[in-house]
Amino acid sequence: MADFSQLREAVLTGNAPAAVAAARQALDAGVDPVELVNQAISPAMEEVGRLYEAGEYFVPELLLAARATKEVFQLIRPLLAQKDIPPAARVVLGTVQGDLHDIGKNLVGAMLEGGGFEVIDLGVNVPPEKFILAVEEKQAQIVGLSALLTTTMPAMKKTLDVFRTAGIRGRIKVMIGGAPITQSYADSIGADAYGENAAAAVAIARKLAGR
Amino acid sequence: MGSAFMPTLSLNLPPGPVITDGAWGTQLQAQGLGAGECPDAWNLTHAGQVETVARAYVEAGSQVILTNTFGANRLRLAAHGLGDRTLEINRAGARISRRAAGDRVKVFASIGPTGRLLAMGETNEAELSAVFEEQARALAAEGVDALLLETFADLDEIRAAIAAAKATGLPVVASLVFDSGPARDRTMMGATPEQAAAAVIAAGADVVGANCGNGIDGFIPICRRLRAATDRPLWLKANAGLPEIVDGRAVYRTSPEYFAARTLDLIKAGATFVGGCCGTSPAFIIAIRQVLQTAKPR
Helix, strand or coil: CCCCHHHHHHHHCCCHHHHHHHHHHHHHCCCCHHHHHHHHHHHHHHHHHHHHHCCCCCHHHHHHHHHHHHHHHHHHHHHHHHCCCCCCCEEEEEEECCCCCCHHHHHHHHHHHHCCCEEEECCCCECHHHHHHHHHHHCCCEEEEECCCCCCCHHHHHHHHHHHHHCCHHHCEEEEECCCCCHHHHHHHCCCEECCCHHHHHHHHHHHHCC | CCCCCCCCCCCCCCCCCEECCCCCHHHHHHCCCCCCCCHHHHHHHCHHHHHHHHHHHHHHCCCEECCCCCCCCHHHHHHCCCHHHHHHHHHHHHHHHHHHHCCCCEEEEEECCCCCCHHHCCCCHHHHHHHHHHHHHHHHCCCCCEEEEEEECCHHHHHHHHHHHHCCCCCEEEEECCCECCCCCECCCCCCHHHHHHHHHHCCCCEEEEEEECEHHHHHHHHHHHHHHCCCCEEEEECCCCCEEECCEEECCCCHHHHHHHHHHHHHCCCCEEEECCCCCHHHHHHHHHHHHHHCCC
16 A cells, blocks of 8 residues: 555645645555545544634635645545546535635535535525525535524525425435534534535545435 | 833823623624625615614723624725725724714724635735735724724734734734634634734734634633733733524523623633624623622732
8 A cells, every 4th residue: 555644644734735736646656546545635634624623723724625635536546536536525615694704614615625526506595496506407415504693594494495395305315514504403404414624524525425 | 011001192081991892793783784785884884774873882981882893894894895985994993983982982904804815826025015004094084083903813914904004103003813822812814822922013003902703712822811911901801702503593501690700700811802703792791891890900
């Protein structure tokens, strides 16, 4: 097995140029890109998440690490495509209707991209119908809903209700998050998963995508 | 440390703790503000309702009230299509609070963060400076007593806001949110109370503070740490805990009485300006006033 310690270290320190250089070196030496993801990138991002949970990393460190892995994924995505390996799941992301806050959603988007997901970010104040259009058009498997305000939380429930009425609920997994959101709220509206923070989003999305 | 209140503010307030106000957003919702509506725009469209909130705090005994301008920077207003109304909305907000405050109560004008992260390249220092200068100038032009920079999480962003606020010549309060990390004692970007105090004082803030957060219990150790880090006056405005959703409505479980009792602990820990953030109301201010009258701290 190849030695990925340099690549892991580059991701953990958020050093994008070093991460890309280490990844390129490994690929040039004949390392399988899937192995690179599974043996280096994913464990490194899990470690970043662990450091965040432990309070050793904060948002700036998360963003730097996510940026580094995102650049590595740009390098390996064409190689995966050549081998007919499907990309990680597509995630449609947005802040629900009536809510204009996007910091949390943007952090989740950056982390998911760092986790190898293809993220379709619909922005803020997104009506349920717009989520549905994006799911259909992009054949997305996961929808991420964000809300910062207690007053806009009910829009999450409404969005899920519209998904059900439109008949797409069974085809997608829905993950939700935001300052006032809790697991019990997620359960009460029938969401598939709740993420407490952006670092947790990658592991949750992986689980929902079944990989 | 903490022996003298207001060493750098000449506001002619009596010595001792100063009672500020409680939440505006949740009070405006009680006046009919809808989900997703721009609260700041109400300064133009529903001035009477905004003034009702301001007057309720004056009547409750607030010695300092804020303005309904927390989100009235050009970047946030632009999200509502109101970027070109920035000056009007700020000036109207300051006038409403000034009118409600009369001669006895001070008006500290609220300036919140832009909602854009420097670390993600969503904005830059030059844009932040221009945005905060515009808002600070508009508020100062209406004769407010001080500028309050509240609910910031990023030291780089609040530095830009402090520089803009200082340029008006008014006293500046710099208040951050400590709600992250396992002990909930860091900003979202990882700054400790000590790091935050040092940064905002170096940037020229006259008062150092914490607001929002995860309820008042967590504010007491944070207040103690800020007190140890600086002899500037401290500004502490906790929220009424994180809300629970009951039948589709946000319910804050902290009672005014409990909040007031803990406010007394905050004052013992060195707080100068006390009040409440999201979920608090005039009832909380009345409770704080009653507790202070009974306790007569210091």
